[in-house]
Amino acid sequence: MKQPEKANGDSQTPMMKQYFAMKRQYPDAILFFRMGDFYEMFMEDAVEAADILKIALTTRDKAKENAVPMCGIPYHALENYLARMVQAGRKVAICEQVEDPAKAKGLVRREVVRVVTPGTALEEGLLEASEPSFLAAVGVSGGLFGVALVDVSTGQFLVSSVDGSDPVSAIRTILAQYGPKEILLPEGFEGEDLPGHLTRVEPHRFDPDFARETLMSVFGVGTLSGFGPDLDGVVLGAAGAALWYLEDVHRSVPRHLKPPRVITDGENLVLDSNTLRNLEILKPAQETRSGWSLLGIMDRCVTPQGSRFLREMITRPLRRVQEIEERLDLVEELAGENILRSRVRESLRGVSDIERILSRFSAGTAGPRDAGALRRTLEVLPEVLELLSELNSDEGEAIWRGIDPVPALKDLLVSALVESPPVTLRDGGVFREGYDHNLDELRKMSTDSRKFLSGIEARERERTGIGSLRIGFNRVFGYYLEVTHTHRELVPPEWVRKQTLVNAERFVTEEIKELEDKILSAGERMVQIERELFEKIRSNILEHTELLQATAGALSRADVFAGLADLAQTSSYVRPRLLGGDGERRISILKGRHPVLERVNLTGTFVPNDAFLDSGDNRLVILTGPNMAGKSTYMRQVALIVIMAQTGSFVPAEEAVISVADRIFTRVGASDILTKGLSTFMVEMVETAQILNNATAQSLIILDEIGRGTSTFDGISLAWAVAEHLLTGPPKGCRTMFATHFHELTELALTYEGVKNRSVTIREWGDRLVFLHRVQEGASDKSHGISVARLAGMPDPVVLRARRILSNLESHQLDKEGVPVLAAGEMEKVEGEPDAQLGLFPDSGSQILQAIREADLDRMTPIEAMNLLAGLKRRFEK
Numbered sequence: 025m026k027q028p029e030k031a032n033g034d035s036q037t038p039m040m041k042q043y044f045a046m047k048r049q050y051p052d053a054i055l056f057f058r059m060g061d062f063y064e065m066f067m068e069d070a071v072e073a074a075d076i077l078k079i080a081l082t083t084r085d086k087a088k089e090n091a092v093p094m095c096g097i098p099y100h101a102l103e104n105y106l107a108r109m110v111q112a113g114r115k116v117a118i119c120e121q122v123e124d125p126a127k128a129k130g131l132v133r134r135e136v137v138r139v140v141t142p143g144t145a146l147e148e149g150l151l152e153a154s155e156p157s158f159l160a161a162v163g164v165s166g167g168l169f170g171v172a173l174v175d176v177s178t179g180q181f182l183v184s185s186v187d188g189s190d191p192v193s194a195i196r197t198i199l200a201q202y203g204p205k206e207i208l209l210p211e212g213f214e215g216e217d218l219p220g221h222l223t224r225v226e227p228h229r230f231d232p233d234f235a236r237e238t239l240m241s242v243f244g245v246g247t248l249s250g251f252g253p254d255l256d257g258v259v260l261g262a263a264g265a266a267l268w269y270l271e272d273v274h275r276s277v278p279r280h281l282k283p284p285r286v287i288t289d290g291e292n293l294v295l296d297s298n299t300l301r302n303l304e305i306l307k308p309a310q311e312t313r314s315g316w317s318l319l320g321i322m323d324r325c326v327t328p329q330g331s332r333f334l335r336e337m338i339t340r341p342l343r344r345v346q347e348i349e350e351r352l353d354l355v356e357e358l359a360g361e362n363i364l365r366s367r368v369r370e371s372l373r374g375v376s377d378i379e380r381i382l383s384r385f386s387a388g389t390a391g392p393r394d395a396g397a398l399r400r401t402l403e404v405l406p407e408v409l410e411l412l413s414e415l416n417s418d419e420g421e422a423i424w425r426g427i428d429p430v431p432a433l434k435d436l437l438v439s440a441l442v443e444s445p446p447v448t449l450r451d452g453g454v455f456r457e458g459y460d461h462n463l464d465e466l467r468k469m470s471t472d473s474r475k476f477l478s479g480i481e482a483r484e485r486e487r488t489g490i491g492s493l494r495i496g497f498n499r500v501f502g503y504y505l506e507v508t509h510t511h512r513e514l515v516p517p518e519w520v521r522k523q524t525l526v527n528a529e530r531f532v533t534e535e536i537k538e539l540e541d542k543i544l545s546a547g548e549r550m551v552q553i554e555r556e557l558f559e560k561i562r563s564n565i566l567e568h569t570e571l572l573q574a575t576a577g578a579l580s581r582a583d584v585f586a587g588l589a590d591l592a593q594t595s596s597y598v599r600p601r602l603l604g605g606d607g608e609r610r611i612s613i614l615k616g617r618h619p620v621l622e623r624v625n626l627t628g629t630f631v632p633n634d635a636f637l638d639s640g641d642n643r644l645v646i647l648t649g650p651n652m653a654g655k656s657t658y659m660r661q662v663a664l665i666v667i668m669a670q671t672g673s674f675v676p677a678e679e680a681v682i683s684v685a686d687r688i689f690t691r692v693g694a695s696d697i698l699t700k701g702l703s704t705f706m707v708e709m710v711e712t713a714q715i716l717n718n719a720t721a722q723s724l725i726i727l728d729e730i731g732r733g734t735s736t737f738d739g740i741s742l743a744w745a746v747a748e749h750l751l752t753g754p755p756k757g758c759r760t761m762f763a764t765h766f767h768e769l770t771e772l773a774l775t776y777e778g779v780k781n782r783s784v785t786i787r788e789w790g791d792r793l794v795f796l797h798r799v800q801e802g803a804s805d806k807s808h809g810i811s812v813a814r815l816a817g818m819p820d821p822v823v824l825r826a827r828r829i830l831s832n833l834e835s836h837q838l839d840k841e842g843v844p845v846l847a848a849g850e851m852e853k854v855e856g857e858p859d860a861q862l863g864l865f866p867d868s869g870s871q872i873l874q875a876i877r878e879a880d881l882d883r884m885t886p887i888e889a890m891n892l893l894a895g896l897k898r899r900f901e902k
Contacts (some may be wrong), residue, residue, distance in 0.1 A: 038131045040066075040092070046119050046136060052223075053117040053139065054109065060125070062096040063118070070095045076112045077105055082097040103149040106140060110150050113206070113221030115141045126500075142221050143206025144176055144273045146380075146387050147681050151177055153377065154323070154331035159269065160204035160220065162195060163230040163262035164213055169195060170259035172204050172266045172284070178332070178379035179280040179386075179573060184287045185259045193296070193714060199646040201339040203306075208265055219297065225265065226583050232257055235264020239284070242267060242277050247351035252286040259286075263445045280386035280569050293341040293670050298711060302692040302726075303660055304620065304863055305338060307666070318664055322673065324590050326369055328377045330583025337584065341670035343684050345602045351585065351672025352599055354419040358589030359674070361414075365593075368586050374404040375583075378576035385565050392445035392454045395561055399441060401433035405575070414581055421586070426578030428571045436564060440557070452547075456553050462555045471544040477503065480535060490514050495536070503540045504530040588673045595623075597674035600665075603683040609639040609722060611666065611759060614679035618661035619668065622676060631797040632677070635662045635773050639721065639757040642780050644750060646770050647763040647799070649784030650808035652815075654797040656692065658784065659726045662761065663688050666724060685759075686722040689715040691730065705733030709742075716749060721757040725750065728763045752778050770803035 039059075043066060047055050052074055055094050056063040065073045072097040074081035082092040097105045102118075109116050118138040125132050140150065143159030151157050157177045163170040169186040182202070188195045199219050207220045210227040228234075239248055239260070240513040248255050255263070262286055273279045301308055308316040319338055325331040342348050376397035384390035405427060412424035440459050446452070457464060481495045490511040497503050500754070501522050507515055508528045518603045519531035565572075591597065603610060615632035622630035635658070636642055665675045669682040691711045712730060719725060730746050731739025743766050750760045752770075762769070783804035785796040810826045878890055 029628065036747075042131060042134060046117070046134065048537040050115075050117040050136060050139070053115040055136075056102070056106075056116060056118045056246070058096075058099065058118075058120045058134065059096075061099050063099055063102065064094055064096040066092050068092050072114075073109070076114065077108055079601055085850045095291065103147065106147075107150050108830070110140060110142050110145055110205075112143050115139065115223070139273045141205060141206055141223070143223075144270060145205075146177055146383055146389055148380070148384075151380070153328035155335065156180070156202065156332050158202050158204040159206050159208070160199060160202070160217065160236035160486075161208040161230075161262040161266040161269070162213070162218070163258045163265065164210065165230075165261070167191070168258045170257065170262040171195060172259070172262035173198075174266045174270065176270055176274075176278055176543070177280070177383050178329075179278070179282045179383060181263075181282050182287050183255060183259050183263050183284045185254055185257075190714065190718065193718075196297040200300050201295065202336075208269055210265075214740060223269075225269065229265045229268050230258075230261035231264065232260045235260045235267070238264050238267050243283055244282065252284045253282050254288075265896060269637070273378075274387055278383065278386040279566060280382045280573070282573065287340075289686075291343060293343055293667070293685055295339060295341075295667070296687075296689070298692075299663075299688050299690045300339065302690040303663055303667070303688075305664075306335070316620055316624055318620060318667070321592060321623055322588065322668070324587030325583045326373045326587070327375050327579065327583045329379050329580045333580040334584045334587070337671050338667070340674065341667055343670065343686060345604055345684060348602050348670060348672050348684070350419045352416070352602075352674070353417040354415065354423075354585045355589045355592060355672065355674060356599055357415060357417045357420060358586055359593045362593070364411065364414060365586055368408070368582065370589065371404060371408045371411060372579065372583050374400060375408070375579055376401045376898045378572055378579070382565070382569060382576075385562050386569070388562075390562065391448050392441065392558065393447050395437060395558075395565070396445040398439035398565065399434065402429060402431075402437065405429040405434075408579070408582070419581075422470060423578045423582050423585075427575050430568050430571055430575075433564060433568050434715055436561070440561060440808065444780050449555055449558055450551065452551060452554060455557055460553065461558060463550060463557070466546045466550045466553065470543055470550070473543045473546070476539055477543075480501045480539075481505075488514050488516060496530075501530065501532075501861075502544070503536050504532055505536065506530050521790055561573055561806050579814075585672075592674035595676065598674055600675050600677075600680040600682050602669065607683065609683040609723070609757065609759060611635065611637040611662065611683060612679075612681040613662065613665060613677050615677055616661055616665055616680065617676040618657050618721065619664055621657060621661075633658055633661075633797075633799040635799075637662075637724075637759040637761070639759065641778055643757060643759055643778040644747060644772070645780050645782050646747070646772060646803070647761060647782050647784070648765070648767060648770060648804035648807075650786055650795075650804070651812045653784035653795050654799075655784055655787055656728050657797075658799055659728065659761045659763060660864040663690065663724060663726050684722070685724045686720055687718070688724045688726070689719055690726040690728075691715060692726065697892055708733050712746060716746070716889055719750075719755045721753075721755045723755065723758045725758055725760040730762070730764070731766065740768050743769055744772070747772055747779075748776070751778055765807045765809070767803065767805075767807075 036261065043055070043057055046057065047069075054065060054069045056065065058064075063794055070081060073079075077097065079095050079097065081093055081095050093727065106116060106118075116139070117136045118140070121132050121135050122135050122136045122137070123133045134719055140147075143157065144158060145151060156175050158173045158175045158180075161172045163172075166315055169191045171184045171186060173182040173184075184198055186198070196218060205219045207215070207218055207222050208225055208229075209215045209218075209222055212225045212227065215222060236248060248260070248271070267277055295303075295305065301309070303318065304316065305318045308320075312730075319335060322338065323334055324329050336650075341703055342351075358368070367627075378401060381390065381398050383393045384394055406429050409424055409427050409429060412420065412427070415421060415424060418674055440455055442453060442456055443629045455463060457467070478494050483492065484505065485491065488511075490507055492508045494506050495503060496506050502521055506518065506528050507530075512529060515529075515531065519533055521529060522532050523530040532589075592599075593779045613635040616635055617630050617632045631654075637645065647659065661676075665677060665680060666682055666685055666688065668675045669680060671685055691708070708730070712727075715725060715727075727746070731742040733739070734742070743762075743764060747760075747762060747769060750758060750762075770781045773781050781801070781803040782799050782803055785798040785800050786808065787796060802894055810823060810830060813826070814823045875892070875896060881889070884892070
């Protein structure tokens with residue numbers, strides 16, 4: 025028996041030389057090196073992998089100076105550990121033993137059989153079912169940029185050119201919308217702030233001429249003109265780099281890739297990374313609040329491919345009114361047909377993820393269970409198609425006409441596969457009895473041979489009188505007759521001894537060896553035949569790639585719109601009325617609600633509010649009111665309703681008229697970017713500058729505080745100037761909601777047309793606030809910040825002191841030299857507390873307050889009260 029190889033600290037051993045040879049081929053990957061039942065990692069790979077995987081880092085031959093760091097994982101747990109590596113953004117090369125160690129002469133031959141990276145993974149366990157898995161390539165040439173996006177798990181292939189005054193910001197916007205798992209960048213190009221795991225490649229991989237030849241070869245065309253005029257130059261180079269990387273990782277370009285589709289901002293409402301984050305469109309600001317995002321609320325899909333399509337719809341809403349109306353027609357139709365909608369959704373539950381199944385077949389990694397899942401899907405498609413054919417809307421008809429049940433493929437899979445196929449081919453038992461004559465014959469031979477073995481066991485037990493005799497099998501000796509030592513004397517002389525154990529001995533006979541050869545050869549031949557048959561199944565499936573992809577796309581749309589209809593019907597949403605963006609650009613919402621907060625509201629019934637914006641007299645709303653009153657919620661819900669409407673969804677309101685926007689900008693919250701040396705205020709100014717430089721007359725802008733990160737006068741001046749710029753342009757006529765605590769901004773309504781003051785109502789109950797969450801006409805008189813601080817648990821001395829300072833500020837009190845007394849008086853002392861701090865400036869206020877406290881007002885006559893007041897006045901005048 026061949027002994028397993030051992031790793032040791034000597035880097036010159038044959039095994040370590042083999043390891044270093046493999047590592048040189050994949051220097052940028054962590055090498056999983058198969059050794060028996062483990063994948064081992066060495067040197068720097070081991071140090072990094074041990075940290076990521078949280079496993080023990082050890083060494084062999086610790087006493088030696090050249091001890092090699094190493095760590096390992098069990099081979100059967102590969103997928104779990106691989107998922108962690110991919111999530112950490114690391115590239116992994118898997119090196120397998122490609123020959124049987126028991127038969128190898130010398131060192132076991134090994135090869136890298138698989139390379140996995142975050143943006144190229146195909147395995148089900150490495151992918152999020154409801155999220156896309158894009159690989160992005162960003163090309164740059166001079167001042168021009170191009171982006172290519174390939175989701176190898178679904179075959180989607182997108183390209184876009186990037187221009188304008190801020191191309192890097194535009195690239196970030198595209199990447200934020202599609203969320204690539206990995207980004208290819210040419211060496212030398214700075215892009216550390218791009219969202220995703222970065223992979224640097226040689227700049228010549230982005231060469232347009234090389235890319236042109238690659239694309240024509242992959243898609244079998246003689247020219248790229250049919251893919252659009254924009255597929256050229258730096259965009260073409262980015263597409264070529266993405267295809268090269270896929271080929272480098274997968275050893276070939278997957279056959280299921282769709283031709284590249286050019287995407288442009290002109291067709292969609294643009295939501296940049298700030299807006300996606302600030303409006304919590306894809307994920308909540310706090311990760312612990314599972315589902316508290318617009319996507320989480322709107323996603324009622326029953327298939328993973330439906331959820332992925334909805335995500336794309338939400339991040340890239342439409343601008344063309346006719347397309348939006350066609351979507352709304354279908355949502356309305358399904359919302360009004362409860363039984364049909366319910367049956368459609370139930371039937372779609374039987375649909376598997378066709379897109380990702382196809383990707384695995386294309387890459388050659390699909391197993392029998394994938395084929396079984398596709399078969400089940402094809403079996404339910406006739407029912408789905410029959411239900412969807414009842415739809416009368418244009419969008420509904422387009423969906424059901426896009427579904428092809430591919431009956432010939434279904435019949436093949438039904439006739440070929442067993443009811444529950446195994447996970448892998450090596451497990452055997454994939455095909456039904458009667459599907460292949462040769463396979464059936466081999467199965468019969470194998471079964472009969474085992475029956476013969478059972479007969480031999482019974483016959484020999486009776487002939488020899490050895491009651492404990494049994495026939496067994498192991499991989500080293502094959503089949504054998506086992507006899508306990510008690511009956512050793514009864515063993516016939518023609519039996520050949522093969523092995524002696526503690527309590528028994530094992531023997532073989534010529535008859536058993538002949539049957540063993542038949543059984544083993546039949547087993548090997550069965551495995552070979554099943555592989556050949558499955559390859560034919562795979563080829564047949566791939567021949568139907570385009571039909572199956574089109575069917576998957578139609579099913580995704582059916583799933584999304586059935587889910588949106590269910591959301592509309594169960595949540596009392598209404599159909600919005602859409603207007604083109606060239607008219608008055610009106611947003612009119614009656615009793616609108618925040619789609620997320622009304623679903624997760626923990627404090628009671630959500631309070632709806634009206635909203636009105638246009639490009640004329642109502643183009644700038646100045647919103648005032650205390651913190652926690654709901655200003656941010658109100659503005660966000662207006663933006664979310666616009667996004668939902670342009671997605672093609674019903675909206676949470678009693679009535680909504682929406683003029684389509686080309687972009688939604690948001691400037692919300694306070695944060696710094698320390699890695700770039702940007703303070704909170706600098707970040708605020710950068711984001712505001714991006715809005716002013718990129719907004720158009722058709723944009724919707726949400727500003728939640730401007731200028732709060734600097735001095736009061738600086739902040740007011742900046743906020744006023746920003747508001748003036750938005751009013752007078754460019755861009756003139758854009759719709760803006762501006763929440764602020766600078767009440768001076770409300771005076772804009774006195775000097776400019778198009779400004780409306782709104783405020784969030786509260787009620788004061790003694791020194792406490794009651795938030796009513798109602799938005800009303802007019803400005804708020806104060807911010808009530810001190811009351812909110814009290815609600816937060818601020819110590820009473822601080823609250824009382826703040827009220828006194830505020831009173832002085834509001835009364836413009838001056839000292840004897842005419843200087844503002846911002847902090848006159850002293851901190852109020854609270855019973856049980858140590859002496860409070862003194863005021864910044866001495867005054868007689870404390871003496872006057874003491875005299876008032878000591879006065880017995882219940883027993884004082886009117887004359888005495890007048891005398892007291894006169895005395896206090898004289899004391900104050902001193």
